[in-house]
Amino acid sequence: MIENKTIVGSEEWVSLPQLHIPAIKVRVDSGAKTSALHAVNINPFLRNNETWVTFDVFPIQNNGKKLIHCEALVIDKRVIKSSTGNRENRYVIRTSLHISGSAWDIELTLTNRDTMGYRMLLGREAMMGRMLVDPESSFLLGAMSDDDVESKYNLKVESLNGLKIGLLASNPDLYSNRRIIEAGERRGHDVQFFNIRQCYMKLDAKTPEIHYRGGKMLNDLDAVIPRIRPSMTFYGCALTRQFESQKIFCLNSAAAISQSRDKLFSLQLLLNNGIDIPTTGFANSPLDTNDLIKMVGGSPLIIKLLEGTQGKGVVLAETKKAAESVINAFKSLNANILVQEFIKEANGKDIRCFVIDGKVVAAMQREAPPGEFRANMHLGGTASLIKVTSEEKKIAVKAAKAMGLQVAGVDIIRSSKGPLLLEVNSSPGLEGIETATEKDIASLMIGAIEKYLKYNPKH
Ligand SMILES: Nc1ncnc2c1ncn2[C@@H]1O[C@H](COP(=O)(O)OP(=O)(O)OP(=O)(O)O)[C@@H](O)[C@H]1O
Ligand SMILES: [Mg+2]
Numbered sequence: 001m002i003e004n005k006t007i008v009g010s011e012e013w014v015s016l017p018q019l020h021i022p023a024i025k026v027r028v029d030s031g032a033k034t035s036a037l038h039a040v041n042i043n044p045f046l047r048n049n050e051t052w053v054t055f056d057v058f059p060i061q062n063n064g065k066k067l068i069h070c071e072a073l074v075i076d077k078r079v080i081k082s083s084t085g086n087r088e089n090r091y092v093i094r095t096s097l098h099i100s101g102s103a104w105d106i107e108l109t110l111t112n113r114d115t116m117g118y119r120m121l122l123g124r125e126a127m128m129g130r131m132l133v134d135p136e137s138s139f140l141l142g143a144m145s146d147d148d149v150e151s152k153y154n155l156k157v158e159s160l161n162g163l164k165i166g167l168l169a170s171n172p173d174l175y176s177n178r179r180i181i182e183a184g185e186r187r188g189h190d191v192q193f194f195n196i197r198q199c200y201m202k203l204d205a206k207t208p209e210i211h212y213r214g215g216k217m218l219n220d221l222d223a224v225i226p227r228i229r230p231s232m233t234f235y236g237c238a239l240t241r242q243f244e245s246q247k248i249f250c251l252n253s254a255a256a257i258s259q260s261r262d263k264l265f266s267l268q269l270l271l272n273n274g275i276d277i278p279t280t281g282f283a284n285s286p287l288d289t290n291d292l293i294k295m296v297g298g299s300p301l302i303i304k305l306l307e308g309t310q311g312k313g314v315v316l317a318e319t320k321k322a323a324e325s326v327i328n329a330f331k332s333l334n335a336n337i338l339v340q341e342f343i344k345e346a347n348g349k350d351i352r353c354f355v356i357d358g359k360v361v362a363a364m365q366r367e368a369p370p371g372e373f374r375a376n377m378h379l380g381g382t383a384s385l386i387k388v389t390s391e392e393k394k395i396a397v398k399a400a401k402a403m404g405l406q407v408a409g410v411d412i413i414r415s416s417k418g419p420l421l422l423e424v425n426s427s428p429g430l431e432g433i434e435t436a437t438e439k440d441i442a443s444l445m446i447g448a449i450e451k452y453l454k455y456n457p458k459h
């Protein structure tokens, strides 16, 4: 019966019209029993008491732009062993396969293995009685150029006017992240959320790449907004650096973010740029504790964990004895700390200046709840509108510039000696400041990207 069978190569182009996939390159694999489709966002739902699935397919290899939403009736759920030996419980659907003028129904399992090079695998069940494989050849039933594929998918027509912006963060439901996406879309851009943990990259001189779990490529973004939480600094900065090396604009560079995460380094840098800070001491050994306390003017004094955030690692030691115990306790845990003169006259208040592209776009005062000296909102601090002086504005702008940050939350404390810089944040939160000032900060952040990229909306 060999005469009636079509000879195919190890790769071929097919189409799946019921799924609205006009062309997809398959790996012909007679070693696999069932055929598989590389799908993401696979979600079951009930329709007329039957289980269906919705799923997304990126049908074109190395193209993260073209996405097709599919739905199909589930005919089975099966444990499938992949070529690497992993077992996975997969949905099975039935759909019509069109290949070189013939069509027949095949079963397809849905899988979202990232590592699958081909978007579809054609197994022996689908080929049974119809095909013979010549493993040495490819595209015996017809090759397709990139242009052919593009025209099948109308890729050129589809392109948006706006910018493609990626938001690199950890939690899409966070107020700040929701606002950034919303503001970007409102200004006509395509803003997509990417979980930092689900991005991975290929370092290569000729074809460097950044991928997202599920196979999407992120190489074609126009800009990236990194919003890296402290626990993700190392990986998040490596990822941001990779975008930079691929000439994708990042709203805050990896270098600026990583140096802002080192409190000591930041304070040194700020001082070197002529910005005043509360007198600060740092020592490696507990043997120097006594002198360190003296250096910053004795008690009461502030002790800060270098890795602390949200006020959690900041302690006020009222007496010299208390200071010694706390410093030595931290040291015995091998924690890195700095000690700092306590600005009592601030009365539990500090000022947050939000700097974008060299301008203070909003400012608020934060006030600690009664009995607390730390003004952090996470610790119950309240925010209110405040008019900052031109000196304070200058300090904030200078600090952001010294740190190399296009977007920065600059914290200033009012002392009897004048305004002093406390710290500079590279992923400042939007909720407190937008609420207190009723300013659309998210939109101003997107505006900074537009300005840098010289983007002109074509109405
Ligand atoms: N030297 C100081 N004198 C008086 N109050 C201080 C001093 N340093 C910090 N504070 C208060 O404690 C709060 C927290 O300190 P700081 O901002 O340095 O650390 P953090 O909030 O833990 O860091 P991050 O803002 O990065 O989360 C400040 O907002 C301020 O209200
Ligand atoms: Mg702070």
Ligand SMILES: [Mg+2]
Residues within 6 Å of the ligand: 309, 423, 424, 425
């Ligand atoms: Mg900080």
